[in-house]
Amino acid sequence: MHPVLNQRDRTMSEDAPASTATAEKKLPKDLAAENGMVNVQIDGHWIQVPRGTRMIEAAKMAEKEVPHYCYHPKLSSPGNCRMCLVQMGMPPRPAPGADPEYGDDGYQEIGWMPRPVIACANTVAENMGIRTTGELVEDTRKGVMEFLLINHPLDCPICDQAGECKLQEFSVEHGSGQSRFQETKIKKPKNVDIGKNIRLDDERCIMCSRCIRFMDEVAEESVLGFSQRGTHTSVTVHPGHRLDNNYSLNTADICPVGALTSNDFRFQMRVWFLKETKSIDTNCGTGANTVIWTRGNEIFRVTPRQNDEVNSAWMPDSHRLAFHSLQTEDRLTRPLIKKDDQHGESTWLEATSKAAEGLSMRQPNEVAIIASGRLSNEELFLTQKIAQSIGTDLVSIVPRKGESDGKLVSADRNPNTTGANLIFGTDEACAKLDAIREGVIAGRIKSLIVLQEDLLAEAGFKKEDLEKLDHLVVTHTHANSTAAQANVVFPGTGFAEKRATYVNVTGRLQRANQAVIAPGEARDDWEILSALLGKLDKDYQAPASMDGVFNALAKEVSAFNDQTFGSIGDLGVSITETGVTIPLLEQEKARKESGIIVG
Amino acid sequence: MAIIKVQRPKLSAGEKIYFGSIFKGMIITLRHAFRSLVGKSVGAKELNSSGVGITMQYPEQKWDEELPEYYRGTPALVTDELDRERCVSCQLCEFICPPKAIKITPGEIPSSDEWAKVEKRPQAFDIDMIRCIYCGMCEEVCPEQAIYLRPDYVVTGTTRKEMVHDKDRLYEIGGKRVGLVNKWNDLK
Numbered sequence: 066m067h068p069v070l071n072q073r074d075r076t077m078s079e080d081a082p083a084s085t086a087t088a089e090k091k092l093p094k095d096l097a098a099e100n101g102m103v104n105v106q107i108d109g110h111w112i113q114v115p116r117g118t119r120m121i122e123a124a125k126m127a128e129k130e131v132p133h134y135c136y137h138p139k140l141s142s143p144g145n146c147r148m149c150l151v152q153m154g155m156p157p158r159p160a161p162g163a164d165p166e167y168g169d170d171g172y173q174e175i176g177w178m179p180r181p182v183i184a185c186a187n188t189v190a191e192n193m194g195i196r197t198t199g200e201l202v203e204d205t206r207k208g209v210m211e212f213l214l215i216n217h218p219l220d221c222p223i224c225d226q227a228g229e230c231k232l233q234e235f236s237v238e239h240g241s242g243q244s245r246f247q248e249t250k251i252k253k254p255k256n257v258d259i260g261k262n263i264r265l266d267d268e269r270c271i272m273c274s275r276c277i278r279f280m281d282e283v284a285e286e287s288v289l290g291f292s293q294r295g296t297h298t299s300v301t302v303h304p305g306h307r308l309d310n311n312y313s314l315n316t317a318d319i320c321p322v323g324a325l326t327s328n329d330f331r332f333q334m335r336v337w338f339l340k341e342t343k344s345i346d347t348n349c350g351t352g353a354n355t356v357i358w359t360r361g362n363e364i365f366r367v368t369p370r371q372n373d374e375v376n377s378a379w380m381p382d383s384h385r386l387a388f389h390s391l392q393t394e395d396r397l398t399r400p401l402i403k404k405d406d407q408h409g410e411s412t413w414l415e416a417t418s419k420a421a422e423g424l425s426m427r428q429p430n431e432v433a434i435i436a437s438g439r440l441s442n443e444e445l446f447l448t449q450k451i452a453q454s455i456g457t458d459l460v461s462i463v464p465r466k467g468e469s470d471g472k473l474v475s476a477d478r479n480p481n482t483t484g485a486n487l488i489f490g491t492d493e494a495c496a497k498l499d500a501i502r503e504g505v506i507a508g509r510i511k512s513l514i515v516l517q518e519d520l521l522a523e524a525g526f527k528k529e530d531l532e533k534l535d536h537l538v539v540t541h542t543h544a545n546s547t548a549a550q551a552n553v554v555f556p557g558t559g560f561a562e563k564r565a566t567y568v569n570v571t572g573r574l575q576r577a578n579q580a581v582i583a584p585g586e587a588r589d590d591w592e593i594l595s596a597l598l599g600k601l602d603k604d605y606q607a608p609a610s611m612d613g614v615f616n617a618l619a620k621e622v623s624a625f626n627d628q629t630f631g632s633i634g635d636l637g638v639s640i641t642e643t644g645v646t647i648p649l650l651e652q653e654k655a656r657k658e659s660g661i662i663v664g
Numbered sequence: 665m666a667i668i669k670v671q672r673p674k675l676s677a678g679e680k681i682y683f684g685s686i687f688k689g690m691i692i693t694l695r696h697a698f699r700s701l702v703g704k705s706v707g708a709k710e711l712n713s714s715g716v717g718i719t720m721q722y723p724e725q726k727w728d729e730e731l732p733e734y735y736r737g738t739p740a741l742v743t744d745e746l747d748r749e750r751c752v753s754c755q756l757c758e759f760i761c762p763p764k765a766i767k768i769t770p771g772e773i774p775s776s777d778e779w780a781k782v783e784k785r786p787q788a789f790d791i792d793m794i795r796c797i798y799c800g801m802c803e804e805v806c807p808e809q810a811i812y813l814r815p816d817y818v819v820t821g822t823t824r825k826e827m828v829h830d831k832d833r834l835y836e837i838g839g840k841r842v843g844l845v846n847k848w849n850d851l852k
Contacts, residue, residue: 220847
């Protein structure tokens with residue numbers, strides 16, 4: 066993030082020449098000011114931080130944790146939880162006419178304030194001191210924790226947040242373990258249905274207002290607010306409204322306690338059983354960074370992962386709940402071959418031979434490939450190779466246009482249109498779809514390969530069109546009407562079941578990791594394509610792993626040059642300029658520039 | 665290292681033919697056999713003998729009354745005095761269980777239920793008694809005092825499936841347990 070320099074080291078190194086030189090010795094404050102920085106002493110150590118940094122962020126740079134509930138870097142800071150109280154000190158104001166006195170190290174002496182201040186909404190100043198430990202700070206934290214827990218129902222065994230609850234964590238770290246509260250706890254509404262994805266439990270709420278600010282500032286649908294006063298304060302949804310926004314589940318993510326929980330994940334599994342896999346979302350061109358939470362071979366939830374170049378810290382509900390479609394009963398699990406109008410289970414070897422046979426007996430212009438914008442770069446690369454080996458130029462993806470929601474949902478619902486454009490070397494990878502459709506209707510095209518697409522449902526094909534084909538090869542994850550027509554069906558894998566790379570609408574190369582194993586005999590799509598290519602092209606050397614395909618891709622397609630699966634990293638790298646921006650990031654940038662948020 | 669040569673003991677002629685010792689041993693054995701037949705074995709009474717020797721005839725005879733109070737037998741779920749499920753399926757026992765014998769499927773209590781206040785209860789609760797090592801960690805970790813190790817130790821079955829105790833079986837073994845559990849209390 067920001068460069069953190071140890072000021073003491075820096076002045077020491079400059080001490081020797083300064084003492085001999087005639088030039089006046091520069092004070093640390095002047096050295097820092099040259100770079101727009103200020104010197105701050107945090108727990109006894111001087112560091113330089115950019116001017117205007119919040120104290121809590123300065124402490125983070127010094128690797129000191131300041132516990133907090135209401136503060137969130139992507140939201141405004143109301144400073145209402147009081148958990149981030151620290152001790153602050155400034156140099157005493159000199160008497161009229163007196164000059165400030167500097168010590169041997171070049172700093173003024175700090176006069177410590179007798180009362181704590183909140184670290185989240187105060188900014189640092191030159192020569193400021195911050196203490197994140199010490200008797201005063203520890204006592205305040207203990208006091209704040211005691212107040213927060215006064216009316217807390219302590220239903221952790223029932224609460225879904227248990228295990229990732231900040232109230233639990235800070236209670237262990239800073240609380241007292243005993244309650245001195247003798248009176249009856251205040252009762253508030255529990256288990257309130259406030260929206261289709263979110264459940265509210267007001268008793269657990271600590272009034273940090275993160276959810277309210279999120280709905281106001283990021284989702285821009287102010288349906289949440291506080292009602293009542295004093296200890297009766299509770300979060301409510303405005304009368305006549307519901308929390309049905311497509312970003313509502315982010316409020317459950319940022320809720321530091323279990324007041325807002327996800328209906329979808331409600332009582333499904335305790336979080337400590339879940340394994341986290343970093344991945345990306347493949348439901349639209351934005352490619353929001355995600356974490357997939359699994360136990361065994363089952364996905365339990367998908368949550369956003371912070372990437373300031375893609376999705377900030379948020380994710381739309383519609384996309385995060387889409388994983389359920391992977392865990393349905395109608396998944397394809399074995400290769401199928403059609404005999405006498407009836408699909409029968411087959412082996413991979415037989416199905417691949419059968420698929421290749423029907424393709425190679427045709428003239429090149431009688432074969433077409435309909436790929437998908439949902440395929441990864443590696444799969445599209447192999448698709449291109451298959452097309453080259455057959456000799457056809459009839460390759461297209463199926464466009465999937467929707468409307469942008471002005472935030473994170475891109476108008477392009479294909480996760481990899483940019484990748485397809487780069488690999489096919491066109492501006493419009495879906496341009497030839499109409500030509501292929503007409504060719505099929507006119508009977509010019511005899512053999513068709515369809516990859517991860519349902520032509521009848523999404524590409525404007527009709528059942529009688531496909532009946533004209535002699536040979537139809539389909540790969541898909543689910544049984545569908547196009548696959549029902551196919552001569553050979555290969556069971557493919559879904560987004561969480563493979564390692565793969567995608568290029569999002571802004572031209573950022575990102576990678577998805579495998580979180581679960583595909584059901585039955587389903588194989589990675591690149592393996593299916595590689596096996597098929599091996600049958601069509603006798604000289605083809607099938608790589609041993611997906612990385613091999615990616616390396617070949619990186620060698621041949623210029624935009625991918627010098628990339629490896631490892632070099633992409635968790636946050637991705639920008640490989641091309643598309644001129645497309647993500648609206649939510651633009652809004653965030655504006656709020657950051659106006660100083661509302663830290664960002 | 666020094667090597668010490670051990671001298672074999674010199675045996676007399678009587679010791680060498682060893683019949684004397686065998687004869688002596690047989691007399692002792694026969695004496696005990698006779699005593700047990702007439703019901704006069706030493707300690708037979710204290711060990712709750714069946715009458716022949718000091719042997720207890722299990723399973724016709726059992727030692728259940730003698731089991732100590734802290735005896736750890738099969739783990740089971742308990743209900744409270746109003747037959748409400750104490751378990752809220754927090755899955756801490758599943759987490760702590762060293763041999764991973766416990767498997768819980770959590771579920772929501774429908775709002776139509778009289779005790780919907782608690783919101784959560786197990787949909788399924790299986791303990792694999794082939795895996796269980798009777799360590800009692802589940803009982804120790806339970807925040808709702810819902811799982812106890814009962815004195816029952818006879819867990820038998822002819823199939824693996826029979827050896828998995830499901831929720832109904834666990835409540836059947838566990839029975840009722842009376843005592844204060846705060847979660848039903850409306851004021852808490």
